[in-house]
Amino acid sequence: MKTRNLQFKIYRYDPDKDQKPYMQDIAVEVDSTDRKLLDALVKLKAVDDSIAFRRSCREGVCGSDALNINGRNGLACLTDISNFPEGKPIMLRPLPGLPIIRDLIVDMTQFFKQYHSIKPYLINNDPPPERERLQSPEDREELNGLYECILCACCSTACPSFWWNLDKFVGPAGLLAAYRFIADTRDQATNERLDNLEDPYRLFRCHTIMNCVDVCPKGLNPTKAIGKIKDMMVSRMV
Amino acid sequence: MVNRKIVGAHYGLMDWLAQRTTAVLMALYLLVMSIALLSGVGSSYQRWHDFMSFGWVRFASFVFIVSLCWHVWVGVRDIWMDYVQSTGLKLTLHVLTLAVLVGYAGLATQIIWRL
Numbered sequence: 001m002k003t004r005n006l007q008f009k010i011y012r013y014d015p016d017k018d019q020k021p022y023m024q025d026i027a028v029e030v031d032s033t034d035r036k037l038l039d040a041l042v043k044l045k046a047v048d049d050s051i052a053f054r055r056s057c058r059e060g061v062c063g064s065d066a067l068n069i070n071g072r073n074g075l076a077c078l079t080d081i082s083n084f085p086e087g088k089p090i091m092l093r094p095l096p097g098l099p100i101i102r103d104l105i106v107d108m109t110q111f112f113k114q115y116h117s118i119k120p121y122l123i124n125n126d127p128p129p130e131r132e133r134l135q136s137p138e139d140r141e142e143l144n145g146l147y148e149c150i151l152c153a154c155c156s157t158a159c160p161s162f163w164w165n166l167d168k169f170v171g172p173a174g175l176l177a178a179y180r181f182i183a184d185t186r187d188q189a190t191n192e193r194l195d196n197l198e199d200p201y202r203l204f205r206c207h208t209i210m211n212c213v214d215v216c217p218k219g220l221n222p223t224k225a226i227g228k229i230k231d232m233m234v235s236r237m238v
Numbered sequence: 239m240v241n242r243k244i245v246g247a248h249y250g251l252m253d254w255l256a257q258r259t260t261a262v263l264m265a266l267y268l269l270v271m272s273i274a275l276l277s278g279v280g281s282s283y284q285r286w287h288d289f290m291s292f293g294w295v296r297f298a299s300f301v302f303i304v305s306l307c308w309h310v311w312v313g314v315r316d317i318w319m320d321y322v323q324s325t326g327l328k329l330t331l332h333v334l335t336l337a338v339l340v341g342y343a344g345l346a347t348q349i350i351w352r353l
Contacts, residue, residue: 164320168245195248200319204250207316233251 003031006040006081007089010051014102021100024048025089030081037090038065038076053104060217063152067104068093073154073215095153097163111153114170118178118196123189139185146180146225148218149173155212155222161205168201172212172222175203179225182232194233203229257312260305267302296351303346307339 006028013021028043038058045051056062058077065076070084070091084090098106124133156162156171170178178197181187197203203226212222274280279289289295314335322328 161320196246198248198251199245200247200250200253201245202250204254205320230251230254234255237251237255 001031001033003029004081005029006084007087008040008044009089009091010044010104011093012051012103013100014050014052015100023091026051035081036077037067037069037079037081040081041065041076041092051104052102061150063150066095066152066154066157066217068096068157073158075152075154075217078217095157097157097166098153106153106157108153110166111156111171111173112151114156114174115151115177117202118170118174118181118193119189120177120181122181122184122187123192124186125188133186135185142183142185143180145220146176146183149176149180149220150218152217154215154217155220158211158215159206160209160211161207165201165205169205170197170202172206172226175206175229176220176222176225179229182229190232191236194229194236197229198233253312253315256308260309263305264302264309267298267305270298290350299350300347303343303350307343311335311339 008026008028009023010026011021012018012024026044026048028040028047030040030043034040034043036058038055041051041053041055045053053067053076054064055076056064058065060075060078063075066073067076068091069076069079073095092104094100094104094106098108098111101107122133151173153173155176156173159169159172161169162171175197178193182190182193187193206223206226208223208227210223213220213224216222274289279285290299315332318328318331318335322331
């Protein structure tokens with residue numbers, strides 16, 4: 001079986017032991033059955049079991065293994081090992097802009113606070129029908145590209161506006177989710193949702209630099225959703 | 239005042255829209271001025287003076303100056319909002335920016351209209 005030696009430089013920081021963070025050089029041998037970065041990380045854990053990182057589904061659904069890989073946010077379980085150039089160490093850092101809990105694990109509290117602030121659930125005060133609230137296929141089509149977000153935080157933590165105003169700017173993931181409910185014809189709180197976002201910080205910190213689109217592992221487009229929210233605000237105003 | 243993060247100022251849309259509208263107005267003005275300059279209105283001071291004395295040119299120039307200052311105000315205020323965390327310092331910078339821009343607008347209009 002063909003094997004390959006992968007060199008890593010990994011961000012290490014254990015607040016209980018370390019004065020300050022440092023980059024650890026470490027190598028691991030992978031074989032042809034190890035296809036994704038997460039496979040290599042799992043092997044790395046066998047080499048040094050003190051390395052901490054999050055992982056769960058290992059197939060790009062749970063969003064827990066989001067990392068900064070060679071300076072770019074992405075999911076370890078969706079990143080091909082074969083794309084890394086030979087002989088160059090792979091730089092692994094935690095997602096930027098969020099507080100570090102340990103090594104590659106970040107504190108997502110603020111990210112989820114922003115997500116919850118947009119009320120990510122359907123608001124409909126009509127009595128529930130016997131089976132389900134139906135939509136036309138055209139109305140349902142509107143939700144494509146919005147509902148697929150796995151909340152991995154790759155987009156929000158690639159956004160400088162989110163870094164600078166973590167506590168005020170909703171961020172691309174939250175705004176994508178906000179538009180998912182604004183666009184939903186079954187939702188009855190459109191005005192309240194738009195009111196909630198009409199603020200120089202919550203929505204308008206987005207300067208359309210599109211880092212979020214660039215890094216989204218699911219190929220979603222939060223910038224487009226943000227643009228649609230702005231369009232709806234304009235059409236509501238004029 | 240309790241130390242809580244407060245949002246909900248309800249004015250972001252107006253500024254965002256103003257920034258885009260002023261950009262379009264400035265682009266139109268620059269297009270008209272470019273055409274005028276290419277057609278030779280800048281070949282002598284007298285021609286330039288006559289051109290700038292037209293009522294519609296004065297009107298358009300004033301709109302351009304106001305658009306420019308408004309556009310700059312939104313952009314610079316965005317920078318203060320992004321990078322300055324202290325409320326007091328931010329407010330001071332906002333006031334200073336406004337004062338400078340109002341001064342520039344007055345001065346620029348005076349210069350252009352005097353031509």
